[in-house]
Amino acid sequence: MTEMLLRYFRTKQKEAETEKVYDTQCPFCSMQCKMQLIEQSTVTRKKYKTVGKNNPTSEGRLCIKGLNAHQHAIHTDRLKHPLLKVDGEFVQISWAEAMGIIKEKFTSIQSQYGKNALSVYGSATITNEEAYLLGKFARVGLETKYIDYNGRLCMSAAASAAAQTFGMDRGFTNTIQEIPHSRCLVLAGTNIAECQPTIMPYFEKAKENGSFIIAIDPRETSTTKMADLHLKVKPGMDAALANGLLKVIIEEQLIDESFIHERVNGFTEVKEYVSSLDLDEVSELTGVPVNQIKKAATVFGREESGMIFTARGVEQQTDGSTAVRNFLNILLATGKIGKKYSGFGAVTGQGNGQGAREHGQKADQLPGYRSIENDEHRKYISGVWGINEKDLPRKGVSAFEMIQKMDEGEIKGLFLMCSNPVVSNPSAEFVKQAIEKLDFFVAVDMFISESARLADLILPTTSYLETPGTMTNVEGRVTLREASFPVRGEAKHDWQIICEVAEELGKGEYFSFSSPEEVFNELRIATRGGIADYSGITYDRLRKEKGILWPCPDENHSGTERLFETEFAHADKKAAMVVVSNTPAISKEKPTEDFPLYLTTGRVMSHYLTGVQTRKSSTLAAREFESYMEIHPSTAEKYQIKDNMLVKIESKRGSIVVRSKWSQTIRKDTVFVPFHWADSQNVNRLVSKKLDPTCKMPGFKVSAVKISPVAN
Numbered sequence: 001m002t003e004m005l006l007r008y009f010r011t012k013q014k015e016a017e018t019e020k021v022y023d024t025q026c027p028f029c030s031m032q033c034k035m036q037l038i039e040q041s042t043v044t045r046k047k048y049k050t051v052g053k054n055n056p057t058s059e060g061r062l063c064i065k066g067l068n069a070h071q072h073a074i075h076t077d078r079l080k081h082p083l084l085k086v087d088g089e090f091v092q093i094s095w096a097e098a099m100g101i102i103k104e105k106f107t108s109i110q111s112q113y114g115k116n117a118l119s120v121y122g123s124a125t126i127t128n129e130e131a132y133l134l135g136k137f138a139r140v141g142l143e144t145k146y147i148d149y150n151g152r153l154c155m156s157a158a159a160s161a162a163a164q165t166f167g168m169d170r171g172f173t174n175t176i177q178e179i180p181h182s183r184c185l186v187l188a189g190t191n192i193a194e195c196q197p198t199i200m201p202y203f204e205k206a207k208e209n210g211s212f213i214i215a216i217d218p219r220e221t222s223t224t225k226m227a228d229l230h231l232k233v234k235p236g237m238d239a240a241l242a243n244g245l246l247k248v249i250i251e252e253q254l255i256d257e258s259f260i261h262e263r264v265n266g267f268t269e270v271k272e273y274v275s276s277l278d279l280d281e282v283s284e285l286t287g288v289p290v291n292q293i294k295k296a297a298t299v300f301g302r303e304e305s306g307m308i309f310t311a312r313g314v315e316q317q318t319d320g321s322t323a324v325r326n327f328l329n330i331l332l333a334t335g336k337i338g339k340k341y342s343g344f345g346a347v348t349g350q351g352n353g354q355g356a357r358e359h360g361q362k363a364d365q366l367p368g369y370r371s372i373e374n375d376e377h378r379k380y381i382s383g384v385w386g387i388n389e390k391d392l393p394r395k396g397v398s399a400f401e402m403i404q405k406m407d408e409g410e411i412k413g414l415f416l417m418c419s420n421p422v423v424s425n426p427s428a429e430f431v432k433q434a435i436e437k438l439d440f441f442v443a444v445d446m447f448i449s450e451s452a453r454l455a456d457l458i459l460p461t462t463s464y465l466e467t468p469g470t471m472t473n474v475e476g477r478v479t480l481r482e483a484s485f486p487v488r489g490e491a492k493h494d495w496q497i498i499c500e501v502a503e504e505l506g507k508g509e510y511f512s513f514s515s516p517e518e519v520f521n522e523l524r525i526a527t528r529g530g531i532a533d534y535s536g537i538t539y540d541r542l543r544k545e546k547g548i549l550w551p552c553p554d555e556n557h558s559g560t561e562r563l564f565e566t567e568f569a570h571a572d573k574k575a576a577m578v579v580v581s582n583t584p585a586i587s588k589e590k591p592t593e594d595f596p597l598y599l600t601t602g603r604v605m606s607h608y609l610t611g612v613q614t615r616k617s618s619t620l621a622a623r624e625f626e627s628y629m630e631i632h633p634s635t636a637e638k639y640q641i642k643d644n645m646l647v648k649i650e651s652k653r654g655s656i657v658v659r660s661k662w663s664q665t666i667r668k669d670t671v672f673v674p675f676h677w678a679d680s681q682n683v684n685r686l687v688s689k690k691l692d693p694t695c696k697m698p699g700f701k702v703s704a705v706k707i708s709p710v711a712n
């Protein structure tokens with residue numbers, strides 16, 4: 001080697017001086033892939049790279065979002081100081097000043113308008129510890145009944161369906177490792193290939209093993225491409241489709257009579273209802289040919305094992321909870337639940353979509369999946385918290401209903417943690433106006449999101465790289481996210497912020513925690529004896545055992561891999577089938593002469609939710625830098641819309657402008673727009689305020705719209 005080359009390599013070596021490795025978990029979806037951030041520092045600069053780390057769920061895999069998650073976390077837009085809005089501009093203030101303002105505002109609002117004039121809006125992206133604390137903060141710190149969270153827009157339909165049918169709700173009833181061995185897999189309204197990409201190998205292995213895969217989606221996606229049979233359902237018609245499947249299953253005698261007899265209530269009524277239906281009518285309603293309904297039903301009914309997975313395509317409907325129940329009816333009629341390789345999976349969305357729905361952020365819920373209206377549950381939790389039961393508020397209302405109360409003036413103050421409701425809620429313009437009416441609004445975020453922009457005060461928080469805590473993944477497996485990346489600026493962890501605000505309000509004695517583990521140890525006591533029992537789980541165990549599936553009622557219990565093997569969780573130990581009518585209680589929007597097309601909404605691989613984080617990542621933003629409307633070419637031509645052209649989309653609620661993307665594979669009566677962009681590209685400007693009457697889920701997946709080319 002020449003002297004020059006030697007010198008070159010020596011300087012290179014010197015430059016790559018130190019390397020640090022930080023363990024963490026991906027901040028995005030429910031797979032909660034374990035990963036490591038590698039930081040290489042030279043004197044002049046730092047370089048970052050994310051790599052996967054082995055674990056029982058994602059087995060070391062990462063998708064494009066996980067690989068690039070550090071780009072937003074280290075972005076220079078990260079907030080480092082509390083910001084107060086003065087004359088329409090944000091100015092940096094100290095934490096002491098911020099706390100003083102919160103105390104003054106919260107106290108004056110409550111003394112003028114009563115305790116319930118304050119509200120809390122939480123998230124399923126925060127840790128279990130933080131979700132638990134936020135619920136306690138609302139009830140004990142602020143003494144308000146108004147708390148709910150973004151999971152209402154996400155998992156509420158599936159959660160309510162499982163709770164009503166089985167008596168409890170854990171996303172997957174079986175472990176993920178069973179998927180490759182199941183003989184027939186139904187993927188209803190779920191796009192796992194883009195939304196939980198690292199789960200795909202389980203399904204690919206199933207296919208290699210000869211499993212028959214049925215996809216139900218109005219569009220062709222990377223997920224439906226894997227299927228043996230794709231039922232291209234009309235948006236919003238899943239409940240009717242499930243009735244068609246049930247009808248064939250029952251008439252072809254593909255039911256499990258002894259299972260029904262021993263373990264199920266309500267079968268006779270369902271049988272009676274579906275036998276009154278006409279399959280041609282079901283086909284007409286759903287847009288799925290009769291032969292395809294028959295094929296799907298007979299394969300699922302005949303195979304010895306089978307699983308059904310639902311996600312937001314079925315669930316984000318004004319009949320989402322009953323639509324899911326109808327898929328559960330199929331599992332119960334065929335006896336494909338509580339057995340090896342047979343079961344249900346509500347494919348959880350957010351990173352802690354499972355855990356955050358168990359520990360008291362929901363309007364009607366207390367930790368451990370307890371109910372705030374149940375006397376025994378109230379007594380138990382009041383005891384754990386050291387308060388008087390009569391001081392524990394009763395149930396409040398759902399996320400969107402809280403926003404309606406802001407509009408009506410009943411709610412005057414908002415403490416928002418880790419959500420961007422101005423982009424993610426239906427009728428987005430209405431939501432913005434309602435939030436603007438508040439007397440005082442505090443947002444806790446890492447960035448100035450579209451919602452934080454409306455706040456009076458923004459508190460800077462830490463990211464997944466910096467905040468340790470537990471996250472319960474898609475399987476119901478509690479995992480410990482280690483995180484030790486140095487906190488920059490004056491940002492604080494969400495759990496610290498909650499405790500400090502409580503302290504400022506004179507409630508410090510209930511929030512004297514100095515680490516997430518201390519919070520977790522209280523959460524364990526609070527969940528003991530509840531449905532979601534975490535009491536046997538400890539940080540030490542999580543480190544050693546790489547995650548534990550709840551319920552786990554004592555430290556010698558190994559966790560629960562498969563649910564309902566001998567009994568369901570209802571008092572009589574049976575599961576409940578229910579008649580789901582083809583005509584839902586709340587009628588859905590149908591195309592009309594004025595609004596002739598269905599609009600459905602969803603996701604793309606490279607962006608996450610309202611895009612606040614992924615739009616900050618240069619690699620991810622480059623893959624998909626603006627929104628679009630997927631449309632069939634023959635429909636496009638009818639409306640003079642060329643490929644890649646700006647289009648105005650209008651509903652009764654408002655309008656947006658996005659670019660067209662021709663696709664031969666979407667239904668001709670349907671257009672699709674993702675929801676990761678804001679302002680004039682925010683598809684939620686078009687979605688109606690109607691909610692599922694049971695679980696209060698908005699109908700994100702069906703609107704009637706008209707489209708027109710934008711003249712330039």
Ligand SMILES: Nc1nc2c(c(=O)[nH]1)N[C@H]1C(S)=C(S)[C@@H](COP(=O)(O)OP(=O)(O)OC[C@H]3O[C@@H](n4cnc5c(=O)[nH]c(N)nc54)[C@H](O)[C@@H]3O)O[C@H]1N2
Pocket residue numbers: 029030154188189190191192194195196216217218219221233234235236237238311312313314348349350600601602603604605606607608609672701
């Ligand atoms: N890349 C990426 N991954 C994510 C997220 C993200 O934002 N981006 N978000 C995470 C979160 S919080 C969630 S909740 C999950 C969501 O995960 P999914 O529910 O899988 O995602 P969506 O794209 O909302 O909807 C899934 C599919 O439903 C279809 N669909 C639309 N209308 C209907 C209908 O009426 N019936 C049926 N059967 N299907 C319909 C859509 O065409 C779409 O392909 O993803 C998680 N993972």
Ligand SMILES: Nc1nc2c(c(=O)[nH]1)N[C@H]1C(S)=C(S)[C@@H](COP(=O)(O)OP(=O)(O)OC[C@H]3O[C@@H](n4cnc5c(=O)[nH]c(N)nc54)[C@H](O)[C@@H]3O)O[C@H]1N2
Pocket residue numbers: 123125126150151153154155312316349350417418419420421423424425444445446447449461462463464494601602603608609610611612613675683684687700
């Ligand atoms: N049209 C339509 N609308 C939908 C959906 C759809 O399919 N179609 N899906 C719905 C679903 S499933 C969901 S889950 C919702 C999600 O809706 P949102 O909850 O509004 O979505 P996010 O983009 O996750 O917002 C999170 C915010 O918190 C910040 N943040 C990230 N991590 C942290 C943290 O650790 N702490 C704090 N304090 N802040 C943090 C981010 O910067 C961001 O501003 O959207 C719903 N809206």
Ligand code: SF4
Pocket residue numbers: 026027028029030031032033058061062063064065066067195196197198199
């Ligand atoms: S987005 Fe989901 S699948 Fe992708 S790396 Fe993150 S947790 Fe894993």
Ligand SMILES: [Mo]
Pocket residue numbers: 153154155349350
């Ligand atoms: Mo979600």
